[in-house]
Amino acid sequence: MKLSVQNKRYLFIIAGILLFLPPIAIVPRFFGAMSMCSAPMCMRMLFSIKSFVAMSNLLYMGLIMLIAILLISFFAGRYWCSYLCPFGGITEIISKIVPQKIKINYSWIPSPAVRYGYFAAALMLPAFGIGNICGTFCNVTVISNLFGSTTNSAYLIMIQTFSGLVNLGMIILLGFLAVGGRAYCNFLCPIGAVDGFLNWMGSKVKVFKRIKVDDNKCNGCDKCIKECPVWAIEKKENNTVKINQISCIPCKICMEKCPEKAISFRKD
Amino acid sequence: MEKNKFILKSCLSIIVVVLLFITKSMYTSPSFSHVGGVITKNGGTAKYPALLGLDEDKYVIYASGKVESAFEGIKIVLEGEPEIDYNIKSYYPPAIDLGYHKFYEFENNTIKNISARERFTLIVSINPKVRIDKESKYYLKFYDLDSDSTVLTIPILFKELINFHISKKVRRPEVETRGSKNKIINSKHSKNQTNSSKNCCEK
Numbered sequence: 001m002k003l004s005v006q007n008k009r010y011l012f013i014i015a016g017i018l019l020f021l022p023p024i025a026i027v028p029r030f031f032g033a034m035s036m037c038s039a040p041m042c043m044r045m046l047f048s049i050k051s052f053v054a055m056s057n058l059l060y061m062g063l064i065m066l067i068a069i070l071l072i073s074f075f076a077g078r079y080w081c082s083y084l085c086p087f088g089g090i091t092e093i094i095s096k097i098v099p100q101k102i103k104i105n106y107s108w109i110p111s112p113a114v115r116y117g118y119f120a121a122a123l124m125l126p127a128f129g130i131g132n133i134c135g136t137f138c139n140v141t142v143i144s145n146l147f148g149s150t151t152n153s154a155y156l157i158m159i160q161t162f163s164g165l166v167n168l169g170m171i172i173l174l175g176f177l178a179v180g181g182r183a184y185c186n187f188l189c190p191i192g193a194v195d196g197f198l199n200w201m202g203s204k205v206k207v208f209k210r211i212k213v214d215d216n217k218c219n220g221c222d223k224c225i226k227e228c229p230v231w232a233i234e235k236k237e238n239n240t241v242k243i244n245q246i247s248c249i250p251c252k253i254c255m256e257k258c259p260e261k262a263i264s265f266r267k268d
Numbered sequence: 269m270e271k272n273k274f275i276l277k278s279c280l281s282i283i284v285v286v287l288l289f290i291t292k293s294m295y296t297s298p299s300f301s302h303v304g305g306v307i308t309k310n311g312g313t314a315k316y317p318a319l320l321g322l323d324e325d326k327y328v329i330y331a332s333g334k335v336e337s338a339f340e341g342i343k344i345v346l347e348g349e350p351e352i353d354y355n356i357k358s359y360y361p362p363a364i365d366l367g368y369h370k371f372y373e374f375e376n377n378t379i380k381n382i383s384a385r386e387r388f389t390l391i392v393s394i395n396p397k398v399r400i401d402k403e404s405k406y407y408l409k410f411y412d413l414d415s416d417s418t419v420l421t422i423p424i425l426f427k428e429l430i431n432f433h434i435s436k437k438v439r440r441p442e443v444e445t446r447g448s449k450n451k452i453i454n455s456k457h458s459k460n461q462t463n464s465s466k467n468c469c470e471k
Contacts, residue, residue: 023362029369032387034359038332039387110278117282121289131293134302151363154391161300161328166292187285 005252009082013089020086022148022155031061035144041065045134047190049127066191073195074202077210077265081185081192082249087139088185088192091171092229095181105179107231111186112196112246119193135163137188139175142167180229186247196246203245206268211250215240217262224254224263298429299324305333305420307342307388307410312420318408321429323401327394331408331422334387341413342379344390348406348424352396359389378413400426 003011018024022034028041036042043062045055056063069080081088095103125131135141142164148155158164174184185192203210220239225231232247233254243254243263255263298321305314318329335342346354358374372382379388392408403426410420 022359023364024366025362026366029362029366032369032371034362038389108277109281110274113278114281114285118285118289121286125289125293131289136289136292148359152357152359154357154359157328157357157391157393158330162295162297163300 005256009251010089010093012083013086013093016084016086016089017147019084021144023151035140035148036062037138037141037144042140043069043191044138044140047123047133049123069191070195070198074198075208077202077208077250078192078195078199078248079250081195082251085185087143088182088189090143091139091175091178091184092181094176095178098176100179102177103179104173104177104183106174106183106186107179109187111231112244114187115189115193115196118188119190122190133190135167137170138167139171139184139189142171180231182229182249185249186230199248200246209265209267210245211243211248211252211254211263211265212268213241213243214262214264217260218258219260219262221259223257223259227253227257229253296321296429298322299327300330301327301424302330302332303408303422305331305422307333307335307339307420309337309412309415309417309419311418312410314420314422317423317425319429320424320426322403322426323399325395325399327396329392329394329408329424331390331392332388333420334385335382335419336384338384339382339412339414339419340380342382342419343411343413344377344379344392345409345411346392346394346406346424347409348404350398352394352400352406354395355393357391357393359391403427 019026020028020036025034028034028036028038031040033039033041039058040061042059043066045059046052046063046066048055072079122131122133122136126133142159145155145159145164146168149159159168170188171184174187175181178184199210202208215238218240220235220241222235222241224241225233225235229251230247230249232244232249233241234244236242250265252265255261255265296319301318301320303314303316303318305312318331320327320329344356346352356377358379361371361373370381370383372386372388373380382388406424406426408422408424409418411417412419
């Protein structure tokens with residue numbers, strides 16, 4: 001039985017769920033943790049400028065994973081985001097079963113502005129004592145708690161706190177009810193912000209493969225724009241489209257949907 | 269025209285997300301606190317006390333940390349007057365045992381067979397039958413069942429918190445605990461704290 005590219009991708013995402021989320025959490029268990037929202041696994045608290053050194057010591061596995069993700073993004077593309085990250089993957093999968101009528105289309109909001117504006121705030125303001133990255137608009141904690149609560153009610157108690165409910169509401173609005181299921185990833189994920197930038201840098205290197213459009217084949221039908229879960233495809237003046245590499249996760253949905261086969265994963 | 273619209277949308281978007289971040293960060297939840305500590309045979313170290321507001325139906329304390337050496341049994345008790353109902357749950361052990369990492373067991377508010385340098389995570393739910401409406405001090409105490417000594421003490425302070433005002437945000441005093449003696453170290457007090465609350469952690 002031959003699987004489509006998307007079905008293979010969903011299998012990888014399911015593997016990501018088993019690898020990183022409770023109650024299985026194969027990877028965190030090696031280090032005495034049960035989720036990515038825990039020492040030494042958390043990748044987000046590494047963005048604390050004031051306590052980076054202390055955090056790196058405490059969250060050493062998170063640091064190793066983050067470096068690996070960023071290197072892969074630079075050389076090969078944002079495969080962590082599209083193939084393995086269970087936090088974005090689960091919202092994408094669940095949004096597929098939500099009726100289109102009730103979904104919210106966020107594509108009119110310029111996502112790089114939001115993503116990097118929020119990233120700058122989350123990076124700089126805690127250094128001045130304003131706010132804390134830990135648990136603030138964090139999808140890792142809420143999705144870990146949702147999965148953990150299937151077997152342990154301690155996780156459910158955490159969801160019921162004020163912060164837990166805010167994060168849950170955020171995941172519902174920006175994940176399950178978003179067209180494409182990836183609005184959180186596109187707007188608020190700090191890891192996505194950094195690896196989007198590295199992906200863009202890597203796209204400037206001609207020998208690295210990225211999703212690209214052949215202008216000669218593109219007929220401007222916009223099917224790819226409608227299907228892209230991270231609205232990374234833009235219309236150009238000559239009516240063809242181009243891929244915005246700062247947002248593109250190589251999910252390859254556009255490649256499958258393009259009737260002219262104008263989109264491919266290739267070198268320059 | 270299109271370019272100007274795009275720039276305007278981008279600027280507005282940045283302002284909105286920054287304001288959202290600042291608004292969320294200005295809010296101090298009166299019913300939730302995250303505390304950390306290290307359990308040692310000498311009485312342990314809690315970095316700072318749990319700071320909770322008054323007049324709430326329910327409180328949740330997320331207590332995490334690690335143990336320096338192995339213990340067969342650590343009993344956790346919430347002490348203070350008047351007595352309040354509480355319930356402690358743990359993320360560990362996991363429901364499904366994959367066999368390659370031995371987590372501690374948790375039963376009847378007791379951590380059992382925890383290895384050296386292992387991390388613990390406890391969720392303490394406090395459900396006061398009578399609302400706590402005045403400043404109070406409790407202690408979350410960890411007792412080594414072998415030696416009957418205290419291996420960690422985390423103070424829990426109930427005080428009036430003022431939300432949505434960053435200049436009045438109550439800063440938590442740092443507390444170093446050695447067994448049953450608590451003293452404030454490197455305390456950072458806001459201008460609005462009263463004298464009684466400044467000394468709240470000193471015995």
